[in-house]
Amino acid sequence: MANKLSLSIFTASLTLPLVAMAVDETRTDIETISIIGSREDVQELAGSGALIDQEQIAIEASTDINQLLKTVPGIYIREEDGFGLRPNIGIRGATSERSSKITLLEDGIMIAPAPYAGPAAYYFPTTMRMDSIEVLKGAPLLRYGPQTTGGIVNLRSTPIPEENSGKLRLAAGEDGMRDLHLNYGGRFGGGALGNFGWLLETVQRDADGFKKIDRSGRDTGYDIEDYMGKLLWEIEGQSLLLKAQYSEEVSDETYLGLTDADFRDNPKRRYGLSLPDEMSLRHKGYSAIYNLDLTDSVRMTATGYYNEFSRNWFKLSGGSALINAANGGDANAQAILDGTADTTGLTYKNNDREYESYGLELNFAVDMGVHQLNIGGRAHEDEVDRLQPVDVYDQVDGKLVYVSTNPISSGDNRVEDAEAISFWLTDNWQVTDALALNLFLRYEKVHSSEERYTDESRNTISSKKSNRSEELLPGVSFTYDLNDQWQVLAGVHRGFSPLGGGASEREDPETSINYEAGVRFNENSFFAEMIGFYSDFDNKTENCSVANPCSNGDTSGSFTTGEAVIQGIELTAGNRFQAGDFTIPVDLAYTYTKAEISEDEGALGFEKGDRLADIPKNTFSLRAGIETPMGWNNYMVAKYTDRLCSNIGCDNGSRLGRTDSLFVVDLISRYSVNPDTVVYAKVDNVFDREEIVSRLPDGARPNKPRTASVGIEYAF
Numbered sequence: 001m002a003n004k005l006s007l008s009i010f011t012a013s014l015t016l017p018l019v020a021m022a023v024d025e026t027r028t029d030i031e032t033i034s035i036i037g038s039r040e041d042v043q044e045l046a047g048s049g050a051l052i053d054q055e056q057i058a059i060e061a062s063t064d065i066n067q068l069l070k071t072v073p074g075i076y077i078r079e080e081d082g083f084g085l086r087p088n089i090g091i092r093g094a095t096s097e098r099s100s101k102i103t104l105l106e107d108g109i110m111i112a113p114a115p116y117a118g119p120a121a122y123y124f125p126t127t128m129r130m131d132s133i134e135v136l137k138g139a140p141l142l143r144y145g146p147q148t149t150g151g152i153v154n155l156r157s158t159p160i161p162e163e164n165s166g167k168l169r170l171a172a173g174e175d176g177m178r179d180l181h182l183n184y185g186g187r188f189g190g191g192a193l194g195n196f197g198w199l200l201e202t203v204q205r206d207a208d209g210f211k212k213i214d215r216s217g218r219d220t221g222y223d224i225e226d227y228m229g230k231l232l233w234e235i236e237g238q239s240l241l242l243k244a245q246y247s248e249e250v251s252d253e254t255y256l257g258l259t260d261a262d263f264r265d266n267p268k269r270r271y272g273l274s275l276p277d278e279m280s281l282r283h284k285g286y287s288a289i290y291n292l293d294l295t296d297s298v299r300m301t302a303t304g305y306y307n308e309f310s311r312n313w314f315k316l317s318g319g320s321a322l323i324n325a326a327n328g329g330d331a332n333a334q335a336i337l338d339g340t341a342d343t344t345g346l347t348y349k350n351n352d353r354e355y356e357s358y359g360l361e362l363n364f365a366v367d368m369g370v371h372q373l374n375i376g377g378r379a380h381e382d383e384v385d386r387l388q389p390v391d392v393y394d395q396v397d398g399k400l401v402y403v404s405t406n407p408i409s410s411g412d413n414r415v416e417d418a419e420a421i422s423f424w425l426t427d428n429w430q431v432t433d434a435l436a437l438n439l440f441l442r443y444e445k446v447h448s449s450e451e452r453y454t455d456e457s458r459n460t461i462s463s464k465k466s467n468r469s470e471e472l473l474p475g476v477s478f479t480y481d482l483n484d485q486w487q488v489l490a491g492v493h494r495g496f497s498p499l500g501g502g503a504s505e506r507e508d509p510e511t512s513i514n515y516e517a518g519v520r521f522n523e524n525s526f527f528a529e530m531i532g533f534y535s536d537f538d539n540k541t542e543n544c545s546v547a548n549p550c551s552n553g554d555t556s557g558s559f560t561t562g563e564a565v566i567q568g569i570e571l572t573a574g575n576r577f578q579a580g581d582f583t584i585p586v587d588l589a590y591t592y593t594k595a596e597i598s599e600d601e602g603a604l605g606f607e608k609g610d611r612l613a614d615i616p617k618n619t620f621s622l623r624a625g626i627e628t629p630m631g632w633n634n635y636m637v638a639k640y641t642d643r644l645c646s647n648i649g650c651d652n653g654s655r656l657g658r659t660d661s662l663f664v665v666d667l668i669s670r671y672s673v674n675p676d677t678v679v680y681a682k683v684d685n686v687f688d689r690e691e692i693v694s695r696l697p698d699g700a701r702p703n704k705p706r707t708a709s710v711g712i713e714y715a716f
Contacts, residue, residue: 033107033108033156033289034108034134034154034156035105035108035134035136035143035144035152035154036049036051036134036136036154037051038051039051039053043520043522043527043529044479044487045136045138045140045479045489046138046139046140046428046436046438046477046478046479046489046491047136047137047138047139047140047141047438047477047489047491047516048074048137048138048489048516048518048529048531048570049134049135049136049137049138049140050072050073050134050135050572051132051133051134051135052068052069052071052072052132052133052134052135053132054131054132056068056071056623057130057131057132057133058678058713059625059633059635059668059670060623060635060637060666060668061171061668061670061680061682061709061711062127063084063127063128063179063205064083064084064127064704065084065087065089065124065127065133066079066084066087066089067084067637067639067666068127068133069087069089069133069135069153070619070621070639070641071587071589071621071623071637071639072135072589073531073570073571073572073589073590073591073619074091074092074135074137074150074151074531074533074568074570074591075089075090075091075135075151075591075619076089076090076091076095076096076593076614076615076616076619076644077089077090077096077641078090078096078614078644078659078693078694078696079693079694079701079703080693080694080696080701081251081253081701082210082702082703082704083207083222083704084124084127085124085222085249085251085253086098086121086122086124086547087099087121087124088548088614088694089102089153090102090150090614090615091135091137091150091151091153092137092149092150092151092514092533092535092566092568092593093149093150093495093512093514093533093535093537093566094147094149094150094151094497095542095612095613095614095615096548096614097120097542097543097545097548097614098120098121098122098543098545098547098548099112099120099121099124099153100112100119100120100121100500100543101119101147101149101150101497101510101543102147102150102151102152102153103115103141103144103145103146103147103148103151103152103153104121104124104152104153104155105144105152105153105154105155106125106154106155106157106285107154107155107156107157107243107287108154108303109287109303109305110305110357110359110380111123111125111155111285111307112357113307113309113355113357113382113384114355114356114357114382114383114384114416114418114501115146115147115357115380115382116146116380116382116418116420116446116448116498116500116501117382117383117384117416117417117418117448117500117501118355118382118384118416118500118501119147119498119500119543120543120545120547120548122281122309122311122313122353123281123283123309123311123355125155126203126205126224126226126247127155128169128179128181128203128205128226129157129158129181129201129203129226129228130155130156130157130158131156131157131158131159132156133153133154133155133156134152134153134154134156135151135152135153135154136151136152136154137150137151137152137516137533138477138491138493138514138516139438139440139475139476139477139491139492139493139514139516140438140440140475140477140491141493142424142426142440142441142442142473142474142475142493143374143424143426143440143442145422145424145442145444145473145496146420146422146444146446146496146497146498147496147497147498148442148473148493148494148495148496148497149495149496149497149510149512149514149535150495150535157228157230157243158183158199158201158228159199160185160186160187160197160198160199160230160232161185161186161187161199162187163186163187164184164185164186164187165184165185165186165715165716166182166183166184166185166715166716167181167182167183167713167714167715167716168180168181168182168712168713168714168715168716169181169182169711169712169713169714170711170712171709171710171711171712172709172710172711173682173707173708173709173710174210174707174708174709175207175208175209175210175221175707176206176207176208176209176219176221177206177207177208177221177707177709178204178205178206178207179203179204179205179711180202180203180204180205181201181202181203182201182202183199183200183201183202184199184200184201185197185198185199185200185201185230186198193235194233194234194235194236194238195233195234195235196231196232196233196234197230197231197232197234198229198230198231198232199228199229199230200228200229201227201228201229202225202226202227202228203224203225203226204224204225204226205222205223205224205225206221206222206223206224207221207222208220208221209221209222209252210268210704210705210707211268211269211270212268212269212270213270213271213272213274213275214269214270214271214272214338214339214398215272215339215398215399216272216275218252218275219252220252220253220270221251221252222249222250222251222252222253223249223250223251224247224248224249224251225247225248225249226245226246226247226248227245227246227247228243228244228245228246229243229244229245230242230243231243237292237293238290238291238292238293239290239291240288240289240290240291241287241288241289241290242287242288243285243286243287243288244284244285244286245283245284245285245286246282246283246284246285247282247283248280248281248282248283249279249280249281249282250278250279250280251278251279252277252278252279253277253278253279253313254270254274254277254315254316255277255313255315255316255319255546255547255697255698256270256271256273256274256277256315256316256319256323256697256698256699257319257323257694257695257697257698257699257700257701258270258271258323258699258700258701259323259326259327259334259337259699259700260327260655260656260692260700261327262337262700263692263700263702267690267700267702267705268690268702268705271337271338271339272339272398272400273316273319273322273336273337273339273346273395273400274315274316274319275400276314276315276316276348276393276400277313277314277315277316277348278313278314278315279311279312279313279314279315280311280312280313281309281310281311281312282309282310282311283307283308283309284307284308284309285305285306285307285308286305286306286307287303287304287305287306288302288303288304288305289301289302289303290302290303294364296367297366297367297368298364298365298366298367299364299365300362300363300364301361301362301363301364301365302360302361302362302363303360303361303363304358304359304360304361305357305358305359306357306358307355307356307357307358308354308355308356309354309355309356310352310353310354310355311351311352311353312350312351312352312353313351314348314349314350314351315348315349315351316346316347316348316698317347317348317349317390317546318347319697319698319699320549320697320698320699322336322337323337323698323699327656336395339395339398340398341395342394342395342396342397343394343395344394344395344403345392345394346392346393346394346395346400347390347391347392347393347406348390348391348392348393349388349389349390349391349412350388350389350390350391351388351546352386352387352388352389353384353385353386353388354384354385355382355383355384355385356382356383356385357380357381357382357383358380358381358382359378359379359380359381360378360379361376361377361378361379362377363376364376370429370430370431371427371428371429371430372427372428372429373425373426373427374424374425374426374427374428375423375424375425375426376423376424376425377421377422377423377424378420378421378422379420379421379422380419380420380421380422381417381418381419381420382417382418383415383416383417383418384415384416384417384501385415386412386413386414386415386416387408387412387413387456388408388412388413389405389406389408389412390405390406390408390412391404391405391406392404392405392406408456410452410453410454410462410463411452413452413453413454413455413456413458414450414451414452414453415450415451416448416449416450416500416501416502417448417449417501418446418447418448418449418498418500418501419446419447419448420444420445420446420447420498421443421444421445422442422443422444422445423442423443424440424441424442424443425439425440425441425442426438426439426440426441427439433481434480434481434482435478435479435480435481436478436479436480437476437477437478438476438477438478438491439475439476440473440474440475440476440477440493441472441473441474441475442472442473442474442475443470443471443472443473444469444470444471444473444496444498445468445469445470446467446468446469446470446498446509447466447467447468448466448467448468448498448499448500448501448503449464449465449466449467449501450463450464450465450466450501450502451463451464452464465502465503465504465505466505467499467503467504467505467507468505469498469499469508469509471494471496471509471511472494473493473494473495473496474493474494475491475492475493475494476491476492476493477489477490477491477492477493477516478490478491484523485521485522485523486519486520486521487519487520487521487522488517488518488519488520489516489517489518489519489520489531490515490516490517490518491515491516491517492513492514492515492516493513493514494511494512494513494514495510495511495512495513495514495535496509496510496511497509497510497511497541499541499558500543500558502558503558507558507560508539508560509541510537510539510540510541510560511537511538511539512535512536512537512538512540513535513536514533514534514535514536515533515534515535515536516531516532516533516534517531517532518530518531518532518570525575525576526573526574526575527572527573527574527575528571528572528573528574529570529571529572529573530569530570530571530572531569531570532567532568532569532570533566533567533568533569533570534565534566534567535565535566535567536565536598537563537564537565537566537598538563539560539561539562539563540560540561540562540563540564540612541558541559541560541561542558542559542561542613543558544558544559546697547696547697548696548697549647549696549697551613551647551648551649552604561597561601561604561606561612561648562597562599562601562604562606563597563598563599563601564595564596564597564598564612565594565595565596565598566593566594566595566596566612566615567593567594567595568591568592568593568594569591569592570589570590570591571588571589571590571591572587572588572589573587573588574586574587574588581628581629582626582627582628582629583626583627584624584625584626584627585623585624585625585627586622586623586624586625587621587622587623587624588620588621588622588623589619589620589621590618590619590620590621591618591619591620592617592618593615593616593617593618593619594617595611595612595615596608596609596610596611596612597609597610597612597648597649606648606649607649610648610649610651610652611645611648611649611650611651612645612648613644613645613646613647613648613650614644614645614646615644615645616641616642616643616644616661617642618640618642619639619640619641619642620638620639620640621637621638621639621640622636622637622638623635623636623637623638624636631671631672631673632669632670632671632672633669633670633671634667634668634669634670635667635668635669635670636665636666636667636668637665637666637668638663638664638665638666639662639663639664639665640661640662640663640664641661641662641693642661643658643659643660643661644658644659644694645657645658646658646659646694646695646696656695657695658695659691659692659693659694659695660691660692660693661691662689662691662693662703663689664684664685664687664689664703665685665686665687666682666683666684666685666686667682667683667686668680668681668682669681669682676714676715676716677712677713677714677715678712678713678714679710679711679712679713680710680711680712680713681708681709681710681711682708682709682710682711683706683707683708684704684706684707684708684709685703685704685705685706685707686706687706688705688706689703690702690703690705691703
């Protein structure tokens, strides 16, 4: 794929009619790119959502996206490495699967490495760099896409400050954890040339890790560096924002987990077979957003973006076979894992892939008084290029000895790509003072393909696949104010999830009808919301990978599991109580979900009532604090996640098909030394609960153990 926009993208984009903004159409500052807005906007959505703002991020002193999102109802997290480096995020009907079934945005722009051809999020933006996080669910998500079933996660980066200023955050903790976050920017100019703004930012993170590798002193942590710059030009009626980002990561992470017996004995253990395993990645992202006010009621926006991502996860292949055999009582498999038995032919694959994605949007937002119209479109292309040699090792006397490198097979020598055209029409109609009606219509046309090659020079094609899908996705929602405190809401929309570059011609994408209805109460500082949701799938699909094998065992392509229903209830409540001079903030979130196959699928071996994978029945979070007038504030964050199925129908099998439930409590104490300086101490997982939070990939995996850290925040 060429490193430039193809003629087809330009032609499709330039011939778009009126198109709506890819950012929040109601905001006047281009620099704060949002799909929701403020906490007050969340409480008025014609759908459901959440905002994790800068205050919450600072209070929780969290750098792990998993832990932050666990405080949002309707979100399902399957942990993997304990640090949140490659999160598995699901929302309502969208199961986690490397976050491939939700739409991931950074500043309103798709950020998954290849959102259509390979949506599995092996890259995730550095959470420590983010100013806030938005979650959008229900019919309003049709404005975005391509994943329109469960929800959207939009990461909002640090805004350019209104005056020259900066922030510094330093933290250190157990297991060699060291974090630095530094940014500085400001504004200048004026007059005929307009106003200018700029921002420079970096995050530097490293840790030794909490796991220990048998017969080795090698670290099991990570080393991350992330850089971002913004340049803003504003003049009356116009603005241009340029953004560039670059990051690198090396993490000593593996796919190889533990047997159940070894996990119960020492969850921090790693087998010596995983010694060479390492992930290295590099990401570059560029975007330009131009705004032009054509009239007092019409605003045009042009957005262009380009993302490039390369990674190589060198790791043991086929570790699940050894884990499964040892769990079944195979003494030789256990001895190989322990390093006490010699073995030959261990394969370690260079999972080396390059991703590229780019697109162009032309946008108009039209204010017609009671109607806020958005008509829009996007042309997008992305690609995944795999060239993955396999090294062969023997284990001799507990040590790994390199033997040879195998010729690259066609499965490890392939290119997957996708071209997509999207259009949308939305009408936010204020019918009366009490009734707001929201109409949505989205169109997605996707062409994906895959070519496999027999030779490294790629002169001979061994196989080809292609898939075309075309979907019209309508939706409607409303809010109605019963009085100043009570509001009801409801909505319905058609969901869609593209299959990816490896799909065959006759495969159909995942589609669903999604409903939600609920009630809100808002008075002074107290807010409560209860929403029921129901997703009815014509054909539920799973995205298959080595990291997330499908329920039929496949590790590539997709797997259609048939008709399914995912339904549940979300509860949210929050208040700020006063006790004399003390303030006690309390926020609670709870989700109950029932996720099942809804019709017998005899050919697949599924029966009506079989539980779907990666969706817990119950999740719960409680955030509470005591804020004092002397600036010493203390907080507790408690989170509970019910057990997960690792594959469909785990309740019909052994415990090896499901995870453990997990209850974790974090404590944070913050003290304001002066208006510009805050020091804090934090203990994650105070009660040191270590459970099996995932069996994917390749065996039982723990959450992060009890970990203490201290930090300082300084504004200048």
